[in-house]
Amino acid sequence: MAAISSRRGRQTSSAEHWPPPPSPDLSDEQKELRLEEEREAKRVSDAIDLALSQERETRKFRRSEIGAKILLLGQAESGKSTILKNFQLHFSPKAFQEQAELWRPVIHLNLVRSVNFILNVLLPPKETSGPSSPRPTSPAASPPSLSGTISLPARHLDDTLRRLCFSLTPLRQVEETLTKRITGSCILPPIDTTVSYHSRHARTASGSSTSTTPFITTDITKENPALTNLQYHPARASEIAIRSGTHSSSWKRNFSLFDRLAGGRRQSAENKMEAEEDVSNRRIISACSQDIQALWRHPDVQTKLREEEISLKDQPGFFLEDVPRIARQDYTPTSDDILRARVRTIGPEEHRISMENSMSQVAPESGGGKEWVIYDVGGARSQRAAWAQFFDDVTVIIFLAPISAFNQALAEDRSVNRLADSMKLWRTICSNKLLASVDLILLLNKIDILDAHLKSGIQFSKYVTSYSKEKPNTVESVSKYLLDMFSGLHHQNSPKKRKIHPHLTCAVDTKATSTVIHHIQELILLKTLSETNIL
Numbered sequence: 001m002a003a004i005s006s007r008r009g010r011q012t013s014s015a016e017h018w019p020p021p022p023s024p025d026l027s028d029e030q031k032e033l034r035l036e037e038e039r040e041a042k043r044v045s046d047a048i049d050l051a052l053s054q055e056r057e058t059r060k061f062r063r064s065e066i067g068a069k070i071l072l073l074g075q076a077e078s079g080k081s082t083i084l085k086n087f088q089l090h091f092s093p094k095a096f097q098e099q100a101e102l103w104r105p106v107i108h109l110n111l112v113r114s115v116n117f118i119l120n121v122l123l124p125p126k127e128t129s130g131p132s133s134p135r136p137t138s139p140a141a142s143p144p145s146l147s148g149t150i151s152l153p154a155r156h157l158d159d160t161l162r163r164l165c166f167s168l169t170p171l172r173q174v175e176e177t178l179t180k181r182i183t184g185s186c187i188l189p190p191i192d193t194t195v196s197y198h199s200r201h202a203r204t205a206s207g208s209s210t211s212t213t214p215f216i217t218t219d220i221t222k223e224n225p226a227l228t229n230l231q232y233h234p235a236r237a238s239e240i241a242i243r244s245g246t247h248s249s250s251w252k253r254n255f256s257l258f259d260r261l262a263g264g265r266r267q268s269a270e271n272k273m274e275a276e277e278d279v280s281n282r283r284i285i286s287a288c289s290q291d292i293q294a295l296w297r298h299p300d301v302q303t304k305l306r307e308e309e310i311s312l313k314d315q316p317g318f319f320l321e322d323v324p325r326i327a328r329q330d331y332t333p334t335s336d337d338i339l340r341a342r343v344r345t346i347g348p349e350e351h352r353i354s355m356e357n358s359m360s361q362v363a364p365e366s367g368g369g370k371e372w373v374i375y376d377v378g379g380a381r382s383q384r385a386a387w388a389q390f391f392d393d394v395t396v397i398i399f400l401a402p403i404s405a406f407n408q409a410l411a412e413d414r415s416v417n418r419l420a421d422s423m424k425l426w427r428t429i430c431s432n433k434l435l436a437s438v439d440l441i442l443l444l445n446k447i448d449i450l451d452a453h454l455k456s457g458i459q460f461s462k463y464v465t466s467y468s469k470e471k472p473n474t475v476e477s478v479s480k481y482l483l484d485m486f487s488g489l490h491h492q493n494s495p496k497k498r499k500i501h502p503h504l505t506c507a508v509d510t511k512a513t514s515t516v517i518h519h520i521q522e523l524i525l526l527k528t529l530s531e532t533n534i535l
């Protein structure tokens with residue numbers, strides 16, 4: 001309460017007691033009124049001071065309860081939730097494994113959506129539901145009648161493909177029921193588009209670049225009017241978006257049903273129906289296993305996807321190459337599967353990690369044996385306003401920048417390059433005065449995809465024109481360049497001098513990520529020790 005205190009301070013210096021005596025020129029009534037106003041102002045001021053001191057105490061108490069408060073930030077699909085899963089796997093492996101069954105429907109839905117997406121590419125709805133239907137947009141924006149049947153096999157497909165399209169029709173129904181079970185609604189989530197910047201769409205860059213901001217081609221839509229049509233997204237399958245509760249993922253609670261049934265406990269009529277639905281979905285997926293594989297391997301499918309410049313393999317939640325294993329009726333997801341499963345985060349989630357391993361024995365006074373609270377937030381633009389509420393009292397921020405996205409547009413605004421968006425976000429976090437004393441861990445993520453892109457011949461310099469064409473188009477050179485860029489942005493914008501802790505990561509590689517988690521763990525320990533004056 002700086003304003004009130006300073007006002008009060010000034011007044012007490014000009015008068016010996018509080019409230020100061022009213023001016024003698026005032027009438028008795030005015031004097032009384034003035035005195036009452038002063039007393040009221042003091043009451044309010046005292047109440048605010050009390051509330052602030054209580055809040056400080058509560059915070060101190062909470063801080064002593066938890067070992068660290070970690071905030072995961074970064075644009076959508078940067079890998080925040082995947083890093084969170086790594087933390088869970090690293091520190092609470094038993095609890096993580098126990099949840100494996102809950103991920104099965106999500107992984108099945110990821111798979112089934114890829115299949116239905118291919119069917120939509122091969123058989124746009126107008127061919128299945130009559131002349132008045134529009135051409136399919138994305139499966140998310142305008143799914144064909146989910147439970148519809150293919151009554152008019154397309155003449156442009158060969159016999160095998162026509163048969164496959166027909167035999168895989170039940171997967172539409174599976175998508176519908178799984179979506180309903182996971183999201184609580186059969187309405188598919190809104191379109192989430194991340195368009196690849198294909199080289200032929202890239203605009204020649206013009207204008208100068210600053211020393212730390214690379215010039216990145218921005219507006220691809222002018223070159224390619226098809227991309228301005230928000231309704232038609234040719235390049236990717238849809239995703240599941242789930243509004244989670246503040247505490248942990250509430251969608252998992254939808255599936256606790258399976259646990260209950262597995263344990264043979266309460267079976268209401270509804271639960272029984274859902275269990276039957278689950279069994280039926282698994283049977284259908286298993287029965288379709290051979291046909292899904294045949295569809296994915298079919299040369300015409302691969303040609304069509306190539307022609308449409310669709311790379312399903314690069315998309316999150318891609319499981320088409322794991323079908324023999326995943327489609328088995330007795331399938332239980334592995335840790336790797338869980339890390340690769342895609343669920344878009346909507347709304348901040350609080351996760352508490354209790355250390356199951358030796359970490360709990362380490363220096364309890366330094367926070368080693370306490371819970372860590374990790375906040376995972378949605379990274380889409382519409383979600384970012386919710387980030388600031390977690391800035392208070394944060395121990396470390398883990399910022400993820402997916403550096404493979406240098407040739408992609410932001411889903412929310414196709415005129416914005418994803419790498420440019422990441423850099424802008426990073427600059428905003430670095431320059432935030434509230435966070436001036438917070439340790440920043442920078443994860444330049446998806447290094448594996450960056451490597452694959454560069455090896456496939458995509459030229460980094462074509463999209464980031466400040467990167468000289470003469471420089472090698474290799475993951476080593478490009479990642480070093482990006483690391484320098486991000487470090488430079490921090491250096492230029494941080495309100496005070498501090499070190500950042502950068503890492504190149506592949507969040508789906510648990511072994512490599514575990515080294516990074518060790519570093520983060522050490523950093524948190526050091527920070528807590530220095531805060532408690534042990535160091």
Ligand SMILES: Nc1nc2c(ncn2[C@@H]2O[C@H](COP(=O)(O)OP(=O)(O)OP(=O)(O)O)[C@@H](O)[C@H]2O)c(=O)[nH]1
Binds near residue numbers: 076378446506
């Ligand atoms: N190949 C590869 N895939 C990754 C990597 N990191 C994350 N992914 C995948 O990318 C997808 C998106 O990752 P998420 O962790 O869901 O992204 P997010 O930042 O939480 O996204 P929002 O919740 O939308 O904000 C998931 O399917 C992950 O498996 C990586 O380093 N390499």
Ligand SMILES: [Mg+2]
Binds near residue numbers: 080081082345377378
């Ligand atoms: Mg997420």
